[in-house]
Amino acid sequence: MKFLGYFRSSSAYRCRIAFNLKGIDYDFESVHLKSGAQKEPGFAAINPQRLVPALITDEGQELTQSLAIIEWLNETYPGTPLLPADKDLRAEVRAFAQVIACEIHPLQNLRVLQYLRGELGLDEEAVSAWLSRWLGEGLRACEDILQKRGGDSAFCFGDEPGLADICLVPQVFSAQRFNVDISGLERVNAIHDNCAALDAFAKAHPAKQPDFEP
């Protein structure tokens, strides 16, 4: 199985955590986003959308989009399930993941930040305000969802990490990277710290990847 990603991509980071939680080995190929490697014909033939991550299975199937890849991994390797068995709770977990993948992350994507700085000519203060708005508001929504659920489980939806945690940790990493203040989000921070203490999460951190650049 070959995984094409980039150390700093949030969505590649999600997949790495899923691989590690499942204990699945894979070959890694770095797609250097900052130099535009995702736009070259070789990668575009794999993913016409020209975004990482992509996964090439042992049968040569080319899969894209982190959440679809993680659902595929979960269906292909059922050990250590990443989604709950109960369908109502499963819907809640998927919704939480989608709050991050569909509402927060798209607004901080590299290509969007390039558009803000380039086409719109925003200065760094305005870019920071943009990031603070969407990451701050989005992670606040995550906190509100966790508070609404109640309890003090170690992870988002229980005592084992799963898809929700897989999405939350890279998003908190992005907030830290962009200096967005989320210090008031108690559940988010507690769960992040519980995850970060696990090998599966720690080894997936961007700074631990072979293509890491400071």
Next chain:
Amino acid sequence: MKFLGYFRSSSAYRCRIAFNLKGIDYDFESVHLKSGAQKEPGFAAINPQRLVPALITDEGQELTQSLAIIEWLNETYPGTPLLPADKDLRAEVRAFAQVIACEIHPLQNLRVLQYLRGELGLDEEAVSAWLSRWLGEGLRACEDILQKRGGDSAFCFGDEPGLADICLVPQVFSAQRFNVDISGLERVNAIHDNCAALDAFAKAHPAKQPDFEP
């Protein structure tokens, strides 16, 4: 079952198509986004993220995020499946849906357009350029994915409509509404027209909803 949506919301539109394809009846409650009804305490108690759609099941479970709601509907009412039985193809269909839900739609959301016009002070020309860029590039990626798959199936992934078509049609509606030129996208337009000819899609159209405003 109570469905909370808004006629013009793409993600509510997706759910309506899914209900219709499944032949599921539901009570509808309109959440008037333009006047900010989604921010009032009543709705925020259901969805702390303050976005439509939301679904309250007969058991009182509150579900959010259109793709999670549609997966839940598909698992709860297995007749007329909206995802393929083959797990590899299922991953492709989910990825296609996520190209739209995670990469295109978030950039045209009402709150983002309000930020562009408000906080960033963009004029209508600049907002149009933003929309053309992300909807144009995004739907181009959808076309490329369909072309890469090949064939001339009536729907995105075969002879029956499913999750990919459910996401594609509202996104094409948005492109039309925002005057984004997608006339060159052959497969996208052909599939859109095939879908639009079906009752399940036609009845879900924004103009057919009880809360429609011209």
